[in-house]
Amino acid sequence: MKTNGNILFSGVGGQGILLASEITAYALLEAGMDVKKSEVHGMAQRGGSVVAHLRYGKKVYSPLIEPGAVDIMIAFESMEAVRYLPFLHSGSQVVANSHKIPPPSVATGKMEYPANLLDTLSSKVPVLSVDGFAIAKEVGEIRAANVVLVGAMSAFMPVDGDLFIQVMKKRLPAKILEVNLQAFSRGREVAQKNA
Amino acid sequence: MSQNNSTERLWLSGNEAIALGAFEAGVKMASGYPGTPSTEILENFSKYEGVYTEWAPNEKVGLEVGIGSAFAGVRALVTMKHVGLNVAADPLFTASYTGVRAGLVIINADDPEMHSSQNEQDNRNYAFAAKLPMLEPSDPAEAKEFVKTAFEISEQFDTPVLVRTTTRIAHVKGLVDTGAHTTSSVEPGLVKMPAKFVMLPGNARARRVAIAERTEKLQDFAEKFEQNRIEWGDKKIGIITSGIPYLHVKEAFPEASVLKLGMVYPFPAEMIKDFAAQVEELYIVEELDPFIELHVKALGITCKGKEIVPAIGELNSHILKKAFGKETAEQFAPESLPPRPPNMCAGCPHRGLFFNLARLKVFVSGDIGCYTLGFLPPLSAMDTCVCMGASIGIAHGMDKALGEDGRGKTVAVIGDSTFFHSGLTGLTNVVYNKGNSTVVILDNRITAMTGHQENPASGATLQNQPAHVIDIEKLCQAIGVEHITTVDPHNLDETKKALEEALAFQGPSVVITRSPCVLIPSEKKRKKIPYFVDTKNCTGCKSCLRIGCPAVNWTPVSPEEGKDLGYKEKQKGHSMINEMCNGCGECAQLCKFDAIVKAGTEEA
Ligand SMILES: Cc1ncc(C[n+]2csc(CCOP(=O)(O)OP(=O)(O)O)c2C)c(N)n1
Ligand code: SF4
Numbered sequence: 074m075k076t077n078g079n080i081l082f083s084g085v086g087g088q089g090i091l092l093a094s095e096i097t098a099y100a101l102l103e104a105g106m107d108v109k110k111s112e113v114h115g116m117a118q119r120g121g122s123v124v125a126h127l128r129y130g131k132k133v134y135s136p137l138i139e140p141g142a143v144d145i146m147i148a149f150e151s152m153e154a155v156r157y158l159p160f161l162h163s164g165s166q167v168v169a170n171s172h173k174i175p176p177p178s179v180a181t182g183k184m185e186y187p188a189n190l191l192d193t194l195s196s197k198v199p200v201l202s203v204d205g206f207a208i209a210k211e212v213g214e215i216r217a218a219n220v221v222l223v224g225a226m227s228a229f230m231p232v233d234g235d236l237f238i239q240v241m242k243k244r245l246p247a248k249i250l251e252v253n254l255q256a257f258s259r260g261r262e263v264a265q266k267n268a
Numbered sequence: 269m270s271q272n273n274s275t276e277r278l279w280l281s282g283n284e285a286i287a288l289g290a291f292e293a294g295v296k297m298a299s300g301y302p303g304t305p306s307t308e309i310l311e312n313f314s315k316y317e318g319v320y321t322e323w324a325p326n327e328k329v330g331l332e333v334g335i336g337s338a339f340a341g342v343r344a345l346v347t348m349k350h351v352g353l354n355v356a357a358d359p360l361f362t363a364s365y366t367g368v369r370a371g372l373v374i375i376n377a378d379d380p381e382m383h384s385s386q387n388e389q390d391n392r393n394y395a396f397a398a399k400l401p402m403l404e405p406s407d408p409a410e411a412k413e414f415v416k417t418a419f420e421i422s423e424q425f426d427t428p429v430l431v432r433t434t435t436r437i438a439h440v441k442g443l444v445d446t447g448a449h450t451t452s453s454v455e456p457g458l459v460k461m462p463a464k465f466v467m468l469p470g471n472a473r474a475r476r477v478a479i480a481e482r483t484e485k486l487q488d489f490a491e492k493f494e495q496n497r498i499e500w501g502d503k504k505i506g507i508i509t510s511g512i513p514y515l516h517v518k519e520a521f522p523e524a525s526v527l528k529l530g531m532v533y534p535f536p537a538e539m540i541k542d543f544a545a546q547v548e549e550l551y552i553v554e555e556l557d558p559f560i561e562l563h564v565k566a567l568g569i570t571c572k573g574k575e576i577v578p579a580i581g582e583l584n585s586h587i588l589k590k591a592f593g594k595e596t597a598e599q600f601a602p603e604s605l606p607p608r609p610p611n612m613c614a615g616c617p618h619r620g621l622f623f624n625l626a627r628l629k630v631f632v633s634g635d636i637g638c639y640t641l642g643f644l645p646p647l648s649a650m651d652t653c654v655c656m657g658a659s660i661g662i663a664h665g666m667d668k669a670l671g672e673d674g675r676g677k678t679v680a681v682i683g684d685s686t687f688f689h690s691g692l693t694g695l696t697n698v699v700y701n702k703g704n705s706t707v708v709i710l711d712n713r714i715t716a717m718t719g720h721q722e723n724p725a726s727g728a729t730l731q732n733q734p735a736h737v738i739d740i741e742k743l744c745q746a747i748g749v750e751h752i753t754t755v756d757p758h759n760l761d762e763t764k765k766a767l768e769e770a771l772a773f774q775g776p777s778v779v780i781t782r783s784p785c786v787l788i789p790s791e792k793k794r795k796k797i798p799y800f801v802d803t804k805n806c807t808g809c810k811s812c813l814r815i816g817c818p819a820v821n822w823t824p825v826s827p828e829e830g831k832d833l834g835y836k837e838k839q840k841g842h843s844m845i846n847e848m849c850n851g852c853g854e855c856a857q858l859c860k861f862d863a864i865v866k867a868g869t870e871e872a
């Protein structure tokens with residue numbers, strides 16, 4: 074089993090990337106690894122494109138992933154999966170939310186949302202497309218779409234899925250725990266079915 | 269959070285680690301002003317037991333508060349972003365002369381790459397210019413340790429100490445061990461030490477000599493300081509580095525010999541000479557300016573630095589590999605995509621103002637805050653942005669430079685936090701020098717841009733105690749502004765009228781747009797009634813899209829769908845309102861066809 078890796082989280086500010094990357098990081102820490110995570114706060118959070126780097130292994134030096142060195146990309150929005158393409162290589166695994174959020178130019182009718190983004194992406198790298206939004210709706214909390222995606226991604230990681238569940242039990246407020254646990258296992262199922 | 273002396277392993281951001289370091293160092297007083305990437309330090313520090321933490325109105329005041337605490341014999345922490353140190357530079361340079369009683373540590377957060385800043389100045393230069401020691405950690409664990417060390421150095425050498433972080437330390441999370449608690453041996457109290465604390469020329473001249481002696485002692489200390497260390501590897505290449513670039517160096521060249529400087533000023537000259545003598549080729553790897561490089565070259569040592577390592581923007585291991593001609597991984601070319609810049613929130617009170625500034629076609633002298641996003645299309649209503657507080661001075665400068673030709677054509681916009689930070693003096697100048705500027709104060713009751721910190725208009729302190737709310741209207745009156753109006757910016761026509769009247773007024777005028785930021789806790793809790801688009805009534809005129817609310821989206825329809833909706837042939841789509849709507853009602857005010865309706869008010 075590969076014991077070091079690079080995970081890139083991408084999406085739109087406000088999609089819960091912070092929580093998703095924290096859960097992932099704590100699961101890796103539980104597995105006894107060194108983990109570093111880098112993110113950018115401030116201006117980027119007002120609905121802009123956001124990205125977080127997570128690196129794990131026996132000992133991690135730089136907190137930034139090199140272009141072409143991502144093992145897993147978890148994208149919370151379709152276009153934001155494609156935006157960080159230079160970080161990927163042909164062996165990267167992408168787990169992408171099929172949900173689309175129009176950027177301002179599209180929302181105001183000045184540009185069109187590019188068609189078939191994930192299909193084009195899957196001609197280059199393996200892509201697991203997950204309808205995180207629909208699944209989250211089914212479990213009763215649209216804001217849990219981020220955790221659906223984490224569930225799907227967890228199937229590609231070298232740590233036990235139970236660790237994620239333990240982490241959520243330890244760190245999530247009781248009020249939102251149950252829906253998030255469900256969101257996680259539904260996401261994981263999607264990945265396992267497609268494997 | 270309380271005191272606990274057994275070691276625990278935590279996973280913390282650099283900012284959380286700095287707060288912990290300050291707590292372990294026995295700091296009781298902390299002040300500063302928000303600024304990315306430094307803000308979370310004070311927010312985290314305030315949660316510890318037995319400490320006092322406050323937001324100062326600006327960095328200069330924050331540092332002065334810290335100096336007061338240090339003079340009173342109580343260890344103090346002061347935090348700010350890099351440009352904040354420009355504001356605090358005046359007390360900084362003289363506090364170098366006075367020195368301290370108890371430790372004084374200033375955390376300065378630089379922002380290479382300008383992730384959320386208006387420039388990428390390298391504040392290591394301040395250490396040299398103010399003759400102050402500066403420590404530079406490379407990760408959260410070091411950040412915590414270095415803060416503790418900084419307090420020791422501060423008291424041992426009678427000096428304020430600078431600790432420099434960057435975005436990739438402040439906002440990187442890593443493993444940190446809690447440690448032992450230390451305390452100051454200084455007795456708190458009022459002690460008169462005029463020769464040291466009263467910097468009149470006679471006293472300052474004596475202190476100037478003391479500073480020179482201190483720098484020499486610090487140079488000796490640097491030679492032995494354990495955080496200035498050599499990691500021997502292959503001696504073909506030797507690299508001198510510090511801070512975050514150290515980690516990129518370890519990543520890119522694990523085999524190289526490295527001299528890591530934990531203290532970037534003053535320098536351990538002997539250690540550097542010794543290192544240089546033992547390696548075949550010497551390189552300096554540092555972000556931004558050739559700060560270490562210039563000092564190494566001044567020692568008469570040959571080295572390579574900025575000839576190969578970029579001086580602009582952030583570094584990473586990939587950039588370093590390329591700079592040194594080392595092979596890098598294959599990578600895909602980027603695809604061209606519609607950009608996704610940040611946008612004001614749905615229901616943001618600033619939107620209504622900028623929509624009106626755009627339709628009045630005035631020149632907008634801008635400032636810094638969430639409202640700077642008014643620069644972006646479709647609002648496109650900001651024409652300058654230099655530094656906090658600059659909007660008013662720049663508008664006044666234009667008014668005086670252009671005279672009658674510019675009258676009634678410029679508006680300065682400034683947020684409430686920015687107004688208290690450095691707008692008051694600008695407004696005073698307008699009145700005093702008989703200017704004609706129109707100043708809009710965007711009072712959303714919070715410092716929103718940096719993540720919603722309290723300010724003198726909020727009615728609460730950093731430690732969440734009730735606070736006096738400064739009356740901005742009365743304040744402007746006291747300064748001497750004669751035309752002052754307050755409006756709800758969500759009311760588009762009322763706001764337009766207020767702006768027109770203010771622009772027509774002969775003399776200084778102020779318009780206060782007052783409506784809370786939608787992300788402050790009380791607003792988040794308030795139940796808001798959303799709007800929706802009655803698609804049958806929508807004519808596709810796109811009028812509502814002009815305000816750029818992220819909750820209003822253009823939705824194209826096929827000819828068949830259009831037919832079903834009863835649309836004319838040339839109507840290619842309609843507007844839609846999504847679940848982000850906060851019910852401000854601005855878009856509905858722009859719709860001439862009653863197609864935007866408040867939920868619950870629709871006709872059956
Ligand atoms: C000297 C300086 N200190 C801090 C900052 C970081 N900063 C940018 S805008 C801002 C305050 C914004 O608050 P406000 O003026 O109330 O506007 P809002 O974001 O609430 O709209 C701060 C602290 C800065 N750019 N410059
Ligand atoms: S955080 Fe507040 S002030 Fe900033 S864009 Fe959102 S609503 Fe506006």
Ligand code: SF4
Nearest residue numbers: 615817849850853855
């Ligand atoms: S009412 Fe209109 S402008 Fe206001 S938040 Fe909702 S969609 Fe946006």
